[in-house]
Amino acid sequence: MARQNTGAGENRGAIRNRGRSGENGERLAQGLGWFSLGLGLAQIAAPGEMARLIGVPDDDENRQMMRAVGMREVASGLGILSQPHPEGWVWARVGGDVMDLSLLGGAWASDRTDKERVAAATVAVVGVMALDLLCGRQLTEHDADDASAGRQGVGGRDHARSVEDQRWSGAVHVRKSITINRPPEELYRFWRDFDNLPRFMTHMEEIRKLDDKRSHWKARGVAGFTVEWDAEITEDVPNERIAWASVAGSSVHNAGSVTFKQRPANRGTVVEVEMRVDPPGGAIGAKIAKLFGKEPVQQVADHLRAFKQIVETGHLTRSDTSFALVRHPARPPSKLPEAVEAELRTGTYQGAKS
Amino acid sequence: MRATCWMGTKDIQVRNVPDPKILNPDDAIVRITSTAICGSDLHLYNGFIPSMEKGDIMGHEFMGEVVEVGRDVKKLKVGDRVVVPFPIACGHCMNCESHLYSVCENSNPNAWMAEKLWGYSPAAIYGYSHMLGGYAGGQAEYARVPYADVGPIKIPDGMPDEQVLFLSDIFPTGYMGADNCNIKRGDTIAVWGCGPVGQFAIKSAFLLGAERVIAIDRFPYRLKMASEQGGAETINYAEVDSVPEALREMTGGRGPDACIDAVGMEAHGMGLIGAYDRAKQAMMLETDRIIALREAILSCRNGGTVSVIGVYGGFVDKFPFGAVVNRSLTIKAGQAHVQHYMKPLLEHIQKGDIDPSFVITHRLNLNDAASGYSTFLNKQDECMKVVLRP
Numbered sequence A: 001m002a003r004q005n006t007g008a009g010e011n012r013g014a015i016r017n018r019g020r021s022g023e024n025g026e027r028l029a030q031g032l033g034w035f036s037l038g039l040g041l042a043q044i045a046a047p048g049e050m051a052r053l054i055g056v057p058d059d060d061e062n063r064q065m066m067r068a069v070g071m072r073e074v075a076s077g078l079g080i081l082s083q084p085h086p087e088g089w090v091w092a093r094v095g096g097d098v099m100d101l102s103l104l105g106g107a108w109a110s111d112r113t114d115k116e117r118v119a120a121a122t123v124a125v126v127g128v129m130a131l132d133l134l135c136g137r138q139l140t141e142h143d144a145d146d147a148s149a150g151r152q153g154v155g156g157r158d159h160a161r162s163v164e165d166q167r168w169s170g171a172v173h174v175r176k177s178i179t180i181n182r183p184p185e186e187l188y189r190f191w192r193d194f195d196n197l198p199r200f201m202t203h204m205e206e207i208r209k210l211d212d213k214r215s216h217w218k219a220r221g222v223a224g225f226t227v228e229w230d231a232e233i234t235e236d237v238p239n240e241r242i243a244w245a246s247v248a249g250s251s252v253h254n255a256g257s258v259t260f261k262q263r264p265a266n267r268g269t270v271v272e273v274e275m276r277v278d279p280p281g282g283a284i285g286a287k288i289a290k291l292f293g294k295e296p297v298q299q300v301a302d303h304l305r306a307f308k309q310i311v312e313t314g315h316l317t318r319s320d321t322s323f324a325l326v327r328h329p330a331r332p333p334s335k336l337p338e339a340v341e342a343e344l345r346t347g348t349y350q351g352a353k354s
Numbered sequence B: 001m002r003a004t005c006w007m008g009t010k011d012i013q014v015r016n017v018p019d020p021k022i023l024n025p026d027d028a029i030v031r032i033t034s035t036a037i038c039g040s041d042l043h044l045y046n047g048f049i050p051s052m053e054k055g056d057i058m059g060h061e062f063m064g065e066v067v068e069v070g071r072d073v074k075k076l077k078v079g080d081r082v083v084v085p086f087p088i089a090c091g092h093c094m095n096c097e098s099h100l101y102s103v104c105e106n107s108n109p110n111a112w113m114a115e116k117l118w119g120y121s122p123a124a125i126y127g128y129s130h131m132l133g134g135y136a137g138g139q140a141e142y143a144r145v146p147y148a149d150v151g152p153i154k155i156p157d158g159m160p161d162e163q164v165l166f167l168s169d170i171f172p173t174g175y176m177g178a179d180n181c182n183i184k185r186g187d188t189i190a191v192w193g194c195g196p197v198g199q200f201a202i203k204s205a206f207l208l209g210a211e212r213v214i215a216i217d218r219f220p221y222r223l224k225m226a227s228e229q230g231g232a233e234t235i236n237y238a239e240v241d242s243v244p245e246a247l248r249e250m251t252g253g254r255g256p257d258a259c260i261d262a263v264g265m266e267a268h269g270m271g272l273i274g275a276y277d278r279a280k281q282a283m284m285l286e287t288d289r290i291i292a293l294r295e296a297i298l299s300c301r302n303g304g305t306v307s308v309i310g311v312y313g314g315f316v317d318k319f320p321f322g323a324v325v326n327r328s329l330t331i332k333a334g335q336a337h338v339q340h341y342m343k344p345l346l347e348h349i350q351k352g353d354i355d356p357s358f359v360i361t362h363r364l365n366l367n368d369a370a371s372g373y374s375t376f377l378n379k380q381d382e383c384m385k386v387v388l389r390p
């Protein structure tokens, strides 16, 4: 959907149009709000029933998970219903749907579950999620238009367009930055050593150097499948910038860069990542990737935060709930993931989360 | 180990849970010898802080003996006696380097949740919801302490637990409340709330040079402590028509130079206003009742400072912002930057300027935590501060 700021006339038309889609979005949001409340209350009140209904064993752990999911549904339901601008809460729902999907993905892998029911539940969640996505999109468009209507400026419109790009065209474009309290030289050196990358890109299974410029990447998706490609460094300015791109013929086309800019007066270094990913299957593929993985923007944001933690404090931040795949009370975990046990034993801090 | 667990609103149970382990190379494990219940814990107890989960371990005021250290810990060793500050802070980010420890940029692994509600995330806090980190709290036999070289302060032998325990929170909190008032000679400071935090705010205001302190609450035994221990003049808000009016008359028609809110989001209100805020909060149309804060703003003299250390969580209603702008008021607020204050305040204790144990009214075994919570909440038995021993 290319939108260009070509003239006032066209603009007004566009605003009217999307004003209507905004109203639709709000009505849809109300519906989703009530749906969230109903679903959430059922999950809290009868977690066992709900667990059986969707086909996972009715044990303590699953009941607890059901309740957690239910609480989230209720919270987002109340949020949608009581907010004049429910957009944020609807996106929280999308996040929630992704959480459900990954939980169901886990259920799929376990032997104890009734696969057919899990499949049915997955389809149901995906259905709700499609609604959430649609609704979130209509509301966001509406708001973006509100903003740019008041402010014909380049910034607002560009921003609206880049949000649009991220969500609806095949290539996903992400730009994210963070400020880190270390000098650029140190950050550049850390990043340039690709052995360090999986420490904060926690979904990377492996990054293997092929030669000085080329490397092999293997990423893990939430639903258990992996994606691999070869990448090449296309630009390397010591202490300032590294750019890379997948080599021709890769199944996942992607290109990105990271820049390190020192800010004055001890304000640290701004690290900015820019990435364009063209997933297999184009636009549909992007949506599927979003269904089964994280929002790419969120993922890059998480990686940058983890990068900051490691270079500022020497390790990832870990609380008592960091290792649990489903929500876990804030109390010491009874069992740590094998990778973490090994790391603590050997003293090589890989920072792997699971 | 045994630990105090949040099992739902007004449902606290001491349960058996797994022992904490070292999870990062700069962690330490502390065997807890004393821990306390805070007014902030009451907000969790009453269900006003979102993102609690059944089974969460409570508690952020604790001290004890180091029993294990990770391989990168340099300053602490096994056997040291330490008090642990309640905000978890990395010591390396820009905010930590500026001593703004309670807004550390690294300690909250669930920062994204806090960002949804507040824009950016503050530091994590022990035992204080998943949005603030999902860290197990210290009302337990043991606790894992991250960034062990940054937070905990070593306590010299010979100082009893009760004298130093409150360096973990309420003494630095009350002190920061007064410190933020930028007190000058001759100043009059008004303090809303004579709970433990208010008591320390009163003492600290005098330590920092205030001439008069006026304390406001409605429980006679709390007002009595404020006047007898703290040397404050008092107002029982249940017995006056209007607190701002009473303050105006006590300050020669000008108002206090600074006002400290040591009450927070569950303020109690009289008459119609009280009922109004209660109803709105119950219907989730506002998350916080700002009865004390409104009064503090309306009472403060022109150009004065309103210092907020009572905890607020979300959104407020009928906030008299016009008074703030038109009368050039300054508002300062924050979770206490405890690490910044621990050392100088330990010195105050050592010099005998203050003995923080004056607030303790109840000493219980950890097993009786549940009754400690309800006694403290309901102000039974003239309860001021509950200390638990595992």
Ligand SMILES: NC(=O)c1ccc[n+]([C@@H]2O[C@H](COP(=O)([O-])OP(=O)(O)OC[C@H]3O[C@@H](n4cnc5c(N)ncnc54)[C@H](O)[C@@H]3O)[C@@H](O)[C@H]2O)c1
Residues within 6 Å of the ligand: B038, B039, B040, B041, B042, B043, B169, B170, B173, B192, B193, B194, B195, B196, B197, B198, B216, B217, B218, B219, B222, B237, B262, B263, B264, B265, B266, B267, B268, B269, B291, B292, B308, B309, B310, B311, B334, B335, B336
């Ligand atoms: N900022 C921080 O770092 C920090 C640290 C610790 C505690 N706190 C907060 O400080 C506040 C007080 O803590 P506490 O341990 O003293 O709790 P507390 O509940 O014992 O004390 C609160 C006092 O306020 C009084 N009060 C209620 N409504 C009032 C009103 N309208 N006017 C005047 N007084 C009123 C109550 O009677 C009570 O005595 C809480 O909100 C707590 O969360 C903040």
Ligand SMILES: [Zn+2]
Residues within 6 Å of the ligand: B038, B039, B040, B041, B060, B061, B086, B169, B170
């Ligand atoms: Zn506290």
Ligand SMILES: [Zn+2]
Residues within 6 Å of the ligand: B089, B090, B091, B092, B093, B094, B095, B096, B103, B104, B105, B106, B107
């Ligand atoms: Zn920090």
